[in-house]
Each structure stands twice: as C-alpha cells, then as structure tokens.
Amino acid sequence: MNITFNNRDPVYLQVVKYFKEEIATGKLASGQEIPSRRELAGLLQINPNTAQRAYKEMEEQKLITTEGNSPSRITTDGRILNSIREELIQEAVEVFVQSIKKIELPTDELLRFVKEKYESERARG
Amino acid sequence: MNITFNNRDPVYLQVVKYFKEEIATGKLASGQEIPSRRELAGLLQINPNTAQRAYKEMEEQKLITTEGNSPSRITTDGRILNSIREELIQEAVEVFVQSIKKIELPTDELLRFVKEKYESERARG
DNA sequence: TGAAGTGTACTATACACTTCATACACTTAG
C-alpha cells in the first residue's frame, strides 16, 4: 500500500483513484480479494467510515463487488476493467486541455512541454 | 467578461485564474485599469467580498496594485507579467503529469492523446 | 454454541474553508 494523501481532494476519492490505478496497471487483477473496510482503515491510517465510503463509491461504479459479508473483490466484468485505464487517461487529458486551452499555445510547443516533463518524471519514478 | 464558474474550485480562485489568463493572452495590458470590487461583483454576479478576496489574492501575488481608493491596475512589473504565462503552463503540465504518471503510458502514446484532444478543442474554440 | 470478523447504517461532533452581511474610513464629484 503505497499511497500519499494530499490535502486538496477528499480522502475517500483519493482511495478510489488509487484502486483504479492499481487495476489499470494490472497490480489488482480480476476477481482478486481486497482488504476489508476495517483492515484498509488500519493500513492507510484513516477512519473506517472513510474506507467504507470509498468502497461504497467503488461499488456504485461497479469496480468491486461484495456478496454478503464475504471479502469484497475486484469485479470480473471485462468491459469495466478495460474501460478503467481508458477512463483515467481520457479524464486526465480532458482536465489538462481545459486548463490550458485559453493560453493559446501552439500545439508543438505544448507537446514539447509535456514530453519534457513526462520523461523527466518517469526517469525518477 | 466571459467566465463560467465550476462548483469544484473556490470562486475567488477562479477569478484570479481568469485574470491571469487575460494577462497571459494580452487581453489585459500593463498598467491597465480593472473594475472596482463592487463593479466586478456586479459583472460576475458574485458577492463583493468574494471579488475583494480575489483582488486581495492578486495583490499578494503582485499581479495588480492599488493606491488609496483609486482604481486598481495591472502591475507594470515586466518580470511578473512575463512569468505569468510560463507559470500557468508549467502548473498545468505539472498537474497533468502527476495525475497520469502512474498509468505508465508510453510517451508517444500520451502525446498522441494530448495532441488529438488539444487540436479538436482548438478547432471549436 | 459462542466469539470474532464482516458489511452496513446512523447520529453527533469537529474542523477547514468559502461565502455572506455589515460596518468603517477615505476620496471624489455634484
């Protein structure tokens, strides 16, 4: 569990995004068990209610499923699993373009900035 | 005054960003007068205190200056004016890269997504 | 059977932040 919270966004949404990223990168697989609410709360040092809220959000988005009181699992719905990666990318690109478009920067210049920053960031990570 | 507010970010910060964009694109020039707090509030349909807070924020960032109760003006400090554009770009790129880096997308693929979205957006605007 | 763990739900509280309402001192135009 390698996750650091920022103060800007709600914790439960950051948890949701974390799980989406884990799925998108294959670190969490179809049908895989995930920690219980209380266990996750302990791992991340957050309140159990916050963990519950994150899981509830993921249930509604059909990322995970829960039957009775069995441990929750990553969904086995292939369409959803495949769409998560695409969704994360499109969402990030959308937000970025909206935030930058008023500057009226030439396309090649913009791409150069992105390429530079992205590669320097990947070199570290 | 062409500005639409979202519900996610504080209004006063959206106002600040709006002014920065106007400066970065040359629509607001060095030393130019800007509306009074109450006048801006009327134009944007916001509370005068919210306008005040936006102006206060811009004062602190030295984007605008106010002497006595004369109308506030865009700063004439060339270094600041030149840095605003760069700042907006770098900030947007930084946020974008941070939000996307965990997906581990090949660089060329990422650039293709950005290029596509950016150009389709500029075609409309 | 009984204890522990599970998901779920509810209320109450605290805190940070934004926005709103009001007031005050000052300057300027009529």
Added chain:
DNA sequence: CTAAGTGTATGAAGTGTATAGTACACTTCA
C-alpha cells in the same frame, strides 16, 4: 457640504469532509 463610490476589516453563516461512537444482522470458525 453631501452623497456616492472606493478599499478594507471583522464576524456570522453555510457547506463539505473527516472522525468518533454505536448498533445490527450475518457468516465463519474454534
């Protein structure tokens, strides 16, 4: 001088999030 407009300051109100505590039905397992 008076009235309107200006910038500024202060406290109240509203909103959303996180936390705390409790409760209940259910399953699992010793």
